Amino acid sequence: MTILNRKLLRELKTSKLRSSLIIIALGLSIAIYAGFMLGYKNIEASFDLSEEETNYEDFRVSFSNYTAIANITSPEITTVIDNIAEYDYRIWQPSALKVEGEATEFTAYIHGVPGDRRPIVNDVYMQKGEYFTSDNATEVLVETHFAKAQDLDLGDTIEIFSGEGFVEYTIVGIIWSPEYTYVTNRLTMLPDWENLGAVWMPIKQTQALFGFGDVFNELLVKVENKELIDTTINSIIDEYQTENTIVSATKKEDEPDTYMKNADVGFMDDMSIIFGLMVLIIAIFVLYDTISKVVESQRNYIGVMSSLGGNKWKIVFHYVKFGTLLGVISSVVGVIFALLLSYEFMHAYTDILQLPITDTDYGGALPYFGIAIGVGLLITVVVSFLSALKAASITPREAMSSAYVQQVYTKKPLPERVLTKVPGFKSLAIRIPIRGIMRNKRRSLLTFITYGLSMLIVFGSLGFVNSFMHQMDYYYNDIEKQDISVYLVNPINQTELNEGLLELDQVIKAETFVNGYVQISVPETNKTRSTEVYGYDNPTLRSFNMKDDSVIEPGNYIYLGSILAKFLDVEKGSEVEIGDTTFEVGGILQELMDQTAFLHYETAQELLGLEGLSTGALVEVSDVNLAKVEILESGLPVAFLIVKSEIYDAFMTMMQAVIGIIFIVIFVGLLVVALFSFNTVVMDVMSREMEFVNFRTLGAKKRTLYKVIGAQGLIIAFLGSLAAIPIGYLGVRWFNTIVEEMMYIQTKINLSSFLITIATGLVASFIGIWAAVRHVRKLELVDVTRNRVNT
Amino acid sequence: MINLSEKKEHLIEVKNVQRIFSMGEVEVQALKGANLTIDEGEFVVILGPSGSGKTTLLNQIGGIDTPTSGEVIVDGKNITDYSSDELTEHRRDTIGWIFQFFNLIPSLTASENVGLALEMAEDMEDWEIRAQEALALVGLGDKGDRFPAQLSGGEQQRVAIARALVKKPKIIVADEPTGNLDWKTGLEVAQVMKNLNQEEGITFAVVSHDISISEMANQVLYMHDGLIYDKPQSAESAPSAKKVVTE
């Protein structure tokens, strides 16, 4: 081994602190980028595999009225419509259910599926128990999230509301379905992991329960050629739509649950890139700062090598090797942590979703590992090359001169002149750090930016949670003011419903509405989507947060949720079509999960063919639990109730899980802040070691050292926070636009988040200050002054 | 026309050299037209008060700095207008440097510090043996494996000398090589240099106030205010007689 290589290895070993700072910074960014990417790829692969195993649909057709099964079996739909590879029919009916021995009523989604065979499309994954024995058994399969939340097991019974009373069924299986990855409520579009009971039973049982004949209302289709999906959908609608029955189709990716899933996966994809990139940028700064300081501290040796006739490039190469070696070690560390992180990430995620089928996609993640390592190595090489080039370019005469000559002072910096006028700021403990910061303005600026950037992660995550919570509160306090939404099995006269509800003791106020699913398309484009529309007449129990304060007006005006509008790529004044009717977009709403469309009551009634009728009502009640029982037993044809407070709680439960993941992010952010501020303070002190040695030989006490080092750390922390907050605010806004596909969120950040961010920076600085003081105090004065041995 | 007497060239020639440092508005004239010649095999000692320009002069010869005006010719090459790459080559091939602060690299052992000079010159063949020989020449044959922190000041300076001579340079330039040592250790170091001069024929240009070194010189030069003289310009710059101690 050459002498220089020995020098390199020994110095790497002695300067453990510096080397580990570099390795941690770079390893962390490799781990975060590659680890999140791998986690995301694994989750995506798991989703794909679980859809494959359950033979998940390409699209789903809903019939607004129950339709005879014979309609699609004779003649066979496959002979009538092209491009259908496989299909199955079923009943999907919302209702209410009770768990054995409990009074609480839960929202139930009943799936009536063939009892004598497994579903061909949208099969279930049996986690526990067996599929039905026959069409005649009063048996049910229960979705795993609900079963877990309500502690249900095989052999337990549940009661399902038929419209008239509750009927008992025995649980024979606990299942998982890709339709309920997130357990999204089809009406609220919000996930509900505890209170939404998705239940499967033989279709014959469903028909009997609700008193239907041999009918179905949902058709699940897998196509042969995915490119022709739109044509296939259109021919199904043309073929089966009648005057009474509206047929609408939802493609897999537009279904609430898949939509949620894709948005979530997309969000993770964005997050791993943004997050990895952010940490990488910080790592670049850390590396630049640390490596250039390491090289600078070797100025004397560079001078020696140069006076011995060492060629400039040889010296530069030596430091490039140093950087490369660190890069390689960091990569190894990074890859190990990436694997651990992806494993943790994947498991946290699949645990939340209770995904029983998991898969990995190391091959798919390989390029990201390549990128992370490649960029990491490139950075260390470039950074060490540049700093070595700079150091080796000074003449040996300059290099050999005392360490102080590089710091040329000709006048006092302005902040010092100003600050020292303030009483209490006259001491050298303040002057020295200010001069230190002003001496190298470019590096100080870089330090503040990096410091700010690392605090950004903490601030950004907190800010996002704040904004989200604000939006939730806003939505459930100012937009939805009802306590319960009542949905009917079949439409009834609107006055009848209103009066029927007001008769009840618990009901204070009732306002009816009409709703249904329609297919909205944009003329002259291929943009089309199955959408739920609501008709309201100036309700007081619901507000609309409309852009430019539009109000819902009668006539052919439609008001679209911002996410729906974004999907259709329309704005106020654009035209959309529902069936043969053209509507003008009268306004865009900015609410939470707003993918719904709103019309004036009468317009909606006409559109849905329900003149004078309503399909549900918003009610204000005195006691929610009493009112629920009263409404269900009122004799009105109630299908199910949605209780606002339950939805809110369900969402909060989910958010807690998500916040768990966000806390991992915040924790990493804290780590980065701590690492960087620590690095900044410690490295700065190390590079000015001689200065502090002089203080000590002059008899400086521990307190004085703390003062001098502390003042500099605090100035950096303070200015860093100042930089972090405006960038952080913009960061949160940007964050909110990323989730725009999922939900609309306004940017609102709590004061406490500002304070926590600043406190984090300060605490991290304090740790750095403490470490720096310790370092200075541990220096052997004899060695340093005698030999200039700086390691 | 070149006549025969001028055919025999001096090894080092400094002709009317000026070196001006400008620091903003202030100009410091460190050398004001210095002249000197050194022949092969000579041991030249330069004396002079602090700030008189001694280090600056050595830097011109040793290829660490270039003059503002004038000419520097070393070993038949005019290095006055050398680029930094050419100066590097000059230092590598012709010069061995010894500094007042020994400037050893703390993470390398004595023999590695010496070997570093060979590595820098890309001449690594048998470096360990050659480094060992060089250390033996300065009387440190048994301490090659020690790190600088494990050596005394005099030993460290002898390692620095070994490092300067391991390439067998024509010239060794030393700036106060004993300035950091007590007189006895200084004497040992001086003895090592004199031996090298006599036995290996290496030419020495040494800045030193050490009486034991100036006694070895076959040419003593006196610097004062940026100029070179052949006799002392003031009392203080003469070697102080009172400190002479002999055994």
Ligand SMILES: Nc1ncnc2c1ncn2[C@@H]1O[C@H](COP(=O)(O)OP(=O)(O)OP(=O)(O)O)[C@@H](O)[C@H]1O
């Ligand atoms: N890099 C520099 N910039 C400005 N002035 C300089 C520089 N180097 C030397 N000088 C000035 O040039 C003059 C000669 O300096 P030099 O170092 O050659 O003195 P010296 O004779 O070696 O002194 P000493 O015995 O104290 O080492 C001094 O006045 C010094 O201040």
Ligand SMILES: [Mg+2]
């Ligand atoms: Mg000097």
